[in-house]
Amino acid sequence: MGTKEEARGTLSSTDFGVAASAFILSWNTICSSFPPWTWVLSHHQVEGYLSLENILLSSTQEEHGELSCPGPGKHSHQEDPIDVDDATLVHTNPCKVHYCDLHIIYCNSYRVPVLYFRAYDSDGEPLGFDEIEKDLPAYSKKALSDSKWTFITQEEHPYLNRPWYKLHPCGTSEWMKLLFHADDALAKTGVTIELYLVAWLSVVGHVVGLRIPLEMMKQL
Amino acid sequence: MASESIVVFAQFQSAVDEGFWHRLSSLKLNKLGIDDSPIPITGFYAPCSHPQVSNHLTLLAESFPSESNEQSSTAATSGGNRNRCPVPGILYNTNTIESFHALDKKSLLKAEAKKIWDDIHTGKAVEDSAVLSRFLLISFADLKKWTFHYWFAFPALVLDPPATLVDLRRASQYFSLEEAKSVSAACNEWRNSSLTADVPFFLVCIDPNSLATVKHIKDWETCQSDGNKLLFGFYDPCHLPNNPGWPLRNFLALISVRWNLKSVRFLCYRENRGFADLGLSLVGEALITVPQGRAAKTGNGLGWRGHQCLPNAVGWEQNKGRQVSRCISLAKSMDPTRLAISAADLNLKLMRWRALPSLNLNALSSMNCLLLGAGTLGCQVARMLMAWGVRKITLVDNGRVSMSNPLRQSLYTLDDCLNGGEYKATAAVKSLGRIFPAVDAEGVVMAIPMPGHPVPSQEEDNVLEDCRRLHDLVDSHDAVFLLTDTRESRWLPTLLCANTNKITITAALGFDSFLVMRHGAGPFSSNDERQRLGCYFCSDVVAPIDSTANRTLDQQCTVTRPGLAPIASALAVELLVGILHHPQGIFADGELANSSNSGSSEQPLGVLPHQIRGSLSQFSQMTLVGHSSNSCTACSSTVVSEYRERGMEFIIQAINHPTYLEDLTGLTELMKSASSFKLDWDNDDDADDDDCIEI
Numbered sequence: 017m018g019t020k021e022e023a024r025g026t027l028s029s030t031d032f033g034v035a036a037s038a039f040i041l042s043w044n045t046i047c048s049s050f051p052p053w054t055w056v057l058s059h060h061q062v063e064g065y066l067s068l069e070n071i072l073l074s075s076t077q078e079e080h081g082e083l084s085c086p087g088p089g090k091h092s093h094q095e096d097p098i099d100v101d102d103a104t105l106v107h108t109n110p111c112k113v114h115y116c117d118l119h120i121i122y123c124n125s126y127r128v129p130v131l132y133f134r135a136y137d138s139d140g141e142p143l144g145f146d147e148i149e150k151d152l153p154a155y156s157k158k159a160l161s162d163s164k165w166t167f168i169t170q171e172e173h174p175y176l177n178r179p180w181y182k183l184h185p186c187g188t189s190e191w192m193k194l195l196f197h198a199d200d201a202l203a204k205t206g207v208t209i210e211l212y213l214v215a216w217l218s219v220v221g222h223v224v225g226l227r228i229p230l231e232m233m234k235q236l
Numbered sequence: 237m238a239s240e241s242i243v244v245f246a247q248f249q250s251a252v253d254e255g256f257w258h259r260l261s262s263l264k265l266n267k268l269g270i271d272d273s274p275i276p277i278t279g280f281y282a283p284c285s286h287p288q289v290s291n292h293l294t295l296l297a298e299s300f301p302s303e304s305n306e307q308s309s310t311a312a313t314s315g316g317n318r319n320r321c322p323v324p325g326i327l328y329n330t331n332t333i334e335s336f337h338a339l340d341k342k343s344l345l346k347a348e349a350k351k352i353w354d355d356i357h358t359g360k361a362v363e364d365s366a367v368l369s370r371f372l373l374i375s376f377a378d379l380k381k382w383t384f385h386y387w388f389a390f391p392a393l394v395l396d397p398p399a400t401l402v403d404l405r406r407a408s409q410y411f412s413l414e415e416a417k418s419v420s421a422a423c424n425e426w427r428n429s430s431l432t433a434d435v436p437f438f439l440v441c442i443d444p445n446s447l448a449t450v451k452h453i454k455d456w457e458t459c460q461s462d463g464n465k466l467l468f469g470f471y472d473p474c475h476l477p478n479n480p481g482w483p484l485r486n487f488l489a490l491i492s493v494r495w496n497l498k499s500v501r502f503l504c505y506r507e508n509r510g511f512a513d514l515g516l517s518l519v520g521e522a523l524i525t526v527p528q529g530r531a532a533k534t535g536n537g538l539g540w541r542g543h544q545c546l547p548n549a550v551g552w553e554q555n556k557g558r559q560v561s562r563c564i565s566l567a568k569s570m571d572p573t574r575l576a577i578s579a580a581d582l583n584l585k586l587m588r589w590r591a592l593p594s595l596n597l598n599a600l601s602s603m604n605c606l607l608l609g610a611g612t613l614g615c616q617v618a619r620m621l622m623a624w625g626v627r628k629i630t631l632v633d634n635g636r637v638s639m640s641n642p643l644r645q646s647l648y649t650l651d652d653c654l655n656g657g658e659y660k661a662t663a664a665v666k667s668l669g670r671i672f673p674a675v676d677a678e679g680v681v682m683a684i685p686m687p688g689h690p691v692p693s694q695e696e697d698n699v700l701e702d703c704r705r706l707h708d709l710v711d712s713h714d715a716v717f718l719l720t721d722t723r724e725s726r727w728l729p730t731l732l733c734a735n736t737n738k739i740t741i742t743a744a745l746g747f748d749s750f751l752v753m754r755h756g757a758g759p760f761s762s763n764d765e766r767q768r769l770g771c772y773f774c775s776d777v778v779a780p781i782d783s784t785a786n787r788t789l790d791q792q793c794t795v796t797r798p799g800l801a802p803i804a805s806a807l808a809v810e811l812l813v814g815i816l817h818h819p820q821g822i823f824a825d826g827e828l829a830n831s832s833n834s835g836s837s838e839q840p841l842g843v844l845p846h847q848i849r850g851s852l853s854q855f856s857q858m859t860l861v862g863h864s865s866n867s868c869t870a871c872s873s874t875v876v877s878e879y880r881e882r883g884m885e886f887i888i889q890a891i892n893h894p895t896y897l898e899d900l901t902g903l904t905e906l907m908k909s910a911s912s913f914k915l916d917w918d919n920d921d922d923a924d925d926d927d928c929i930e931i
Binding site for chain 1: 242243244245246247249251252253254255256257258286288289292394395398399476479485509510548550552554556557559562564565566568569570575578579582585586589590
């Protein structure tokens, strides 16, 4: 990573690839008990992004509420007389489970990684941001409301062409600059590319309730 | 509890990723059309990995067969991996909700169950055990509302009589410590090898030295030695401590048919954080009884195990304990209108976040704007308003789109000119809707009554009707733009706005010059003694402060330099936004650009002028302030009170007798001076009567 980029807190797209490989390696080694990050190639097979999916956000007991999305003719269709045998367990207390997916995608115009996320319930129904916020730990909620760097927007995912939430990248280079310059030794050792994502995620993950394990942080 | 109760299995649970529905929608729209033949799909599941939450059978965008010519946004998964064991399935997607509900669920389930039964008998299930968990999905994709109705079935062959449970406990309680260690290691190895990670059914063979090996089920023969413990293992998605997962049902059927075992020891394999968890996993023993008597006489003495004897099947997924289909709405992420709305909002929110924290987006989106004129100015003003987040726009124009219009009037295209031309008001509304579907636009085809154009008596009722309509329109909107092309047509709207104290913005064009101004408050709008700012007509009577103003407009001028209309329209809208954000709104004083007036530099949007006059020949622009005139023919208290008193009668009079207004306003002046003159006269008792002159 050129010193110019370093000084600006940004990184080139090739460096992003390098950083991502280093990140996956260290995460999957150090945090082997956590689900692994994977590298997904886009359909061009040239660009890629980091992915961590099906993270359990919350799980609560649900009452027998109204079935969602009645649609037309909800009451006109009686329960179908489908065979159920005695060997089938009847779900009496279904759980309401929320999951979330995280993608780290490189942004060409800001030259920084961007965190994209979405959340959904066990039926696959997408959750709105206000519902996601309820599942976040208290420190995340605080970070979201206090920090002037955190602006959540809903935009089209660059590869999946569906709306995902993302942490707007316009402030990223600013605080990455601060992060790196705070540690002169770090800047001098020249391994900043490899550690870029760990450093970046330690700040960004805070916002979405993703705690970076201590062992990872020790590298910084 | 009886020692021999039946095995109660926990059903598979489905989870459909949004991407699956997106893919189905695009398949339907682009390729399948009304073709509703069944589509082979692939589901994915993995062993339970959480002590409180079961794993699901998941469908993703990749569940559809990959198309070489179709845009695939993520890399196709090659078969599966340890987190994605592929399972074959079939999708029946109907074209209507009625046909969805009318599908014969019993026979569809039976057909899939038969496939499993056949695979068991032909041996395919031993080679490729994932087929034991074959599933069925019926759906109806409503591509107008972006809702998806669906129902999964996980066909399970019903053992009759059902298998009974002899024992079920945690695997850690069943195995000895040594065995447990070895079993864990062997399972982890199986799970870590790319060759076997996605094979969901296997054998666990433990030799007398507690050494465990995991094998493919087709290697069953090799495990048949004395002293060996044999367990039939499978990836169990279920987390419950007292119930094995659904895949065991068909596994038991397979075991009974292929190897005729009566007692089966099984391992419900579950994990935690990527490793075998024998505390979560279960080991149990089930007894399979073959019915005696009648059944034994059928199928070559094999009884129910004979190939031709297809057992009953169950497996339609329950929805919160009920036997009904599920439904999911993806309108928020698929409906283009909603996506356009959130993108538009995003833009404005970014502006507020990055540059203008005091931007009042709610005021903009709830404001109702009336545009009088849908020509060069009207079209541009409408577009600029939408860009600022204004959603409610009414356009008034009685003209039709003519061939020369599309070039300068940015909402129209050639199509609007054909067949005599669409009404402008109508065409403009349609065009706005094409740009931004969530706009709430209305078109009114109506002429604006004008003084100096006398009305024949047979037309009078129509004109009165138009006047009333205009009065109501002004009344029901928050801001009015005067964008017509004649001076006279601005009179009545100005009066009506002054009467109701509405924000009024005028834009007028000369050949190469323009005027954009905001009218002052109405004459009865406040008790404030301060002078109101002037309206468009005040300027005629009272000279502006800057006497070197360019020669202005007001001549009926339809030939203008094309650049003028966009510039003037843009300024007109920016002026409105400025008024909205000014604490005094319509009562705000007029400010001059580049002034040292401290008040202006504090407003986040900058100065709020009264008038802007610009010249393209000079590429210059200046701001001016003019105050209201007491003799103004449109906004003076005289005129407004006459309107309030006499209403339409007054309007008609003003329209039919153009000098009437001057008389009205001039006469007041005259009367004033006359009465003061008379006063002098009365007080003078001078004897110089011979010198007095008759007036």
